[in-house]
Amino acid sequence: MKAPVSHLKNSTLKNAPQALMRAAGKARRLAEQTGTPFVSRQSGAEEMKSK
Numbered sequence: 107m108k109a110p111v112s113h114l115k116n117s118t119l120k121n122a123p124q125a126l127m128r129a130a131g132k133a134r135r136l137a138e139q140t141g142t143p144f145v146s147r148q149s150g151a152e153e154m155k156s157k
Contacts (some may be wrong), residue, residue, distance in 0.1 A: 114120050130146075137144035 114122075134144060134146070136142075
């Protein structure tokens with residue numbers, strides 16, 4: 107999934123969407139490696155995954 111483009115003027119917040127996407131990816135990979143269930147929400151639909 108591609109990170110949304112930010113139209114914020116504050117330079118500190120401009121990179122927030124990309125940082126959140128990276129953090130979500132790392133959390134998903136860690137959950138898969140450790141067999142931990144995780145919940146993701148996309149377009150308002152909640153989905154729980156576990157191995």
